[in-house]
Amino acid sequence: MEFNFKEIFTAFMVLFAVIDIVGNIPIIIDLRKKVGHIQSEKASIIAGVIMIIFLFLGDRILGLIGIDVNSFAVAGAFILFFIALEMILGITLYKEDENTALTASVFPLAFPLIAGPGSLTTLLSLKAEFRTENIIVAVIINVLVIYLVLKTSARIERLIGKNGISIIRKVFGVVLLAIAVKLFTSNIKVLL
Template sequence: MKVHFDFREIATATMILFAVIDILGSVPIIIGLRKKVGHIESEKASVVSLVIMIAFLFVGEKILKLIGIDVYSFAVAGSFILFFLALEMILGITLYKEDEPESASIVPIAFPLIAGAGTLTALLSLRAEYHVENIIVAITINTIFVYIVLKSSKRIESVLGKNGLNIIRKVFGVILLAIAVKLFAANINELF
C-alpha cells in the first residue's frame, strides 16, 4: 500500500475540520457545562472523539453503500450542511437547536459537540477528495487542539473575551462557506 502524505491536503483538511468542529466557538458552551457539573474530562472527551471520527472515516462509506448512496452524493449533501453551518457562524443565528445536555460527560462533549453530524459529514466529504492518511493526520491535529482548548477554556475566554470569540467564529464561517462552495462544485459533476 502506497502512502500519499501531502502537506497541502493535510493543511486544507485540518482547516476544514477546525472550522466545522468550531471548538473555539464552543468555548461558551464548554464553560457553561463546566459551571453546571464542575469538571470536564478533557482526555476522555478528546480520545473518544478521535476514535469516533477515525472509525466513521473508514466505516461511513460502507454504511452509505449498504443503504445505496455513493460518496459523491454524500459530499454534495455535506456541502449543504457545511454551507448552513457557515451561515450560522457568520450571521450568528441558530438553524439547528440541540437539547441542553444534563452532564458534561463524554456524550455531550465528544459527541455531538466535537464529532457531531457536521464533522462526520465533513469527513466523508473530505474522503471523496483527499487521501485517507492526510485526513487522519488532520483529525489528530484537531483532536490535539480540542484537548488544549478543553484544558484551558477558562483562560481562553478571559484572554479573547466575547468579541474575540465572535470574530474568530465569523472568520472561520467565511472560510467554511468557501469550502462548502468548492466541495459542491467539485462533486456535483460526478452525479451526472
C-alpha cells in the same frame, strides 16, 4: 502512504472550522459550571475515535443504503453551507438538546458537540477529495487542538474575550462557506 501537507492543512482547517471548538468555548465553560469537572483527555480521545471510525466505516454504511460518497459529499456541502451561515450571521438553524448528564465528557461534549453530524459529514466529504492518511493526520491534529482548548478554555475566554471569539467564529464561517461551495461544485460535476 502519501502524506501531502496541503491536503493535511486543508482537511485540518475544514474540520477545525466545522468543529468550531473556539466558538464553543462559552458552551464548554457553561457545561463545566453545570457538571464541575470535564475530563479533557477522555472527551478528546473519544471524539477522535468516533471520527476515525466513521471515516473508515461511513462509506460502507452509505453503501448499505445505496448512497455513493459523491452524493454524500454534495449533501455534506449543504450542511457545511448552513453551519457557515450560522457562524457568519449568528443565527441558530439547528440546536441539539442541552441535556447534561454525569457523563458530560462524552455526551454532549465528545458527541455531538465535537464529533457531531457536521464533522462526521465533513469527514466523508473530505474523503471524496483527499487521501485517507492525510485526513487521519488532520483529525489527530484537531484532537490535540481540542484537548488544548478544553484544558485552557477559561484562560482563552479571558484572553480573547466574547468579541474576539465572535470575530474568530465569523472568519471561520467565511472560510467554511468557501469550502462548502468548492465541495459542492467538485462533487456535482462527478454526479452529472
